[in-house]
Amino acid sequence: MGIKVDNVSFTYAKNTPFQKQALKNIELEIQNGELWLFIGHTGSGKSTLINTFNGLIFPEEGDIYIDDVSIKDKKKDIREIRKKIGIIFQYPETQFFLPTVNEEFEYAPKNFNVEYNLEKTKEYMDILSLPHNYLERSPFNLSGGEMRKVAIISVLSYDPDFIIFDEPTVGLDYKTRKSVFKMVKELKNRGKTLILATHWINEFVELKPKVLMLKGGDIAFKGEFDDFISLNIEELENAGIILDKKLELYRKALLKNEIDLANKIASI
Template sequence: MPIEINNVSYTYAEGTPFETIALKDITWRINENSMWVVLGKTGSGKTTLIQTLNGLLIPKNGEILVDGIYTKDQKNDIKKIREKIGIVFQYPENQFFLPTVLEELMYAPKNFNKTISQNDIYNILNLVGLNKSFLKRNPFTLSGGEMRRVAIASILSYDPKYIVFDEPTVGLDYDGRKKIWNIIKNLRKIGKTIIIVTHWIDELIEFKPNVLYIQNHKISFNGTFDDFILLGEEELNNKSISFSEKLKLYYCSLKNNIKLEKLFHY
């Protein structure tokens, strides 16, 4: 079953002098085993949108269903929804609060009353490119790239169907970014539904995810990656998407129907 967002609006501090509209009439369907990138200028509502998906924020107007469960229905155990949707936040250190990596990986399964074996933990570490020596380490002593991968591992520990990445490669060097994209590639192979919030799309050419673009708190584009790129340089620049040399080359390949995939693989 999909995630269904139907006519969702969200306003912060409604009815006060600080009232701020974050989302307006958002309708979006996320099918199982799909991949999406959510784009938009700073303040457009991207982060608010992803926080409504697993009930961190409950919209007053509209409704969200996750595998048929309403996030707004107080009779539902919100843990059932959060067990299905894992969010890897932009700054992984904000997710950590335990003294060892092992304890971080064990916390969510205990919270969701799920069994995780030692072999499961080793498999998760392998998937994110870490070895078992990391289990005894303090997550706050790790490098930025290692922290990011431990954050992903902590989400994988309870095996959610949908995984949201908020700016997954921000602040990382080339090697660190490459490792993150390889993890995402492997998650796609095992059937995870992936949603990525970012300002940058160069590194997504290989994946060609569906694109949701939010402008002035509303959806202004919902379609394929190639159709988004074919909007052209002027339109993408207006949307604050940097039309890099890599994107220009890919745009030209689309316009001229030339297959250049090998040039865009990490």
């Protein structure tokens, strides 16, 4: 089981002068426990695809299956699907509305009738280097990076099976970005199914994620990380990918078929 995208298409403002097809016959299967990176420029269809996973958008053609349950099945409560899918949107801190950080953490579990686990919440705070005394602080009085951390934990607080980060490091400084990557690795180690729409792929080389690259609503690439990073450099640059020194060395080792060396570089 997992997420199955079955021939999905979607068009914004259909039958108007502003019509734009955002997704075109997308086929994708994500198995439980996998880590996927969704790659592509703004307007490529990444966010639209993500929004179909919990029924924020319903495909006009095709279907989405979450653990073999169609999001279009009117006999099923869409809340049960949304309970399984946790989406951390770009700038999610704009959705805060409660007076304390702890109340923000408690809200989703109450909404989905899930027991709130304060100890697990504190574990997540430790991973993201967010002090426990922030629980009683107002989320509106935190720095931008601290607010992003609170937003992430607010989604994790109801323990969804599938966790989706939509450009999670936008606007963050280096230190905060590293803490987000640390959280992703921890969740992967805990067996969570993870999807990240991001251009920052350098931190994930050791995890060997699968990659979906979209371009103009079409699939431009779908497959293993090593195959993706071995693409023509122009294709990578056109997708907005910037290789740091480590990933450059890793890519060169792969292209020379020096697999042992590539694995050593990945583990550094």
